[in-house]
Amino acid sequence: MYANDPTAAIIGMDVTEVDELLTLLVTEEIQITHPPRAGLIMMTVKDSLAVNFHLGEVLVTEAEVLLRGERGYGLIIGEEPRKALARAAADALLRCGRPVLLCKQVSDCLERSRQRQNTKYAEEAALVASTRVNFDLMAGA
Template identity: 35%
Template structure:
């Protein structure tokens, strides 16, 4: 993570990847398109779809097991003009363009390219995601059955 990214209040690489993975797909691809002219040459290390195991914790026995498999699209790029900095993207589903857009934004942030614009994008997307999460939790809470009331 660059100093510019930290100055924009971007907490961690995990936050960046989590937020980008759940970002609005159209907005993410548009941002990546805007960043491409400044990035320069890109080496595509990998661009693929595949299945990954979904880990889950049994809350009764507190043991981990694999719930099943999830299809993911993954992209890994290296910026040739910026000391070989890497970018990574992985999303559920098979949208390789979305994964590549995520990797481009990740690499641009690592290189300090348009850190303010990326920081604003991440802030807006994180706020939208928080609102969606809150709405979902409210719906779940409305259906909760309290066994003590039976």
């Protein structure tokens, strides 16, 4: 899931995982430039005639931080102030790339959560796959 964006794993983190991540991140000095606030993103989609339209709004939480001079941005679905903050801090840290050890620890933490979520998705997919149907035509049809 969304392997091109390492902080996306925070979207599906549970409370324990967020706590673990925040514990790592607060070892750095984090300046909260925009505290978490709820807001809306208008979701735009492309229909099957290739026309873009607005499907409706999605409740999100947004936060911004500065970490070692790097701007970190966190936006996450739902009312999730801790996740938004964690995502902003992780965003800044991983782009900054320092300190190396902490980056490794945060990346590992994100990776563990991603694997847990992927397992859950695979389980859900297996349930869906179990309803795959093969229709046969009735005799004479």
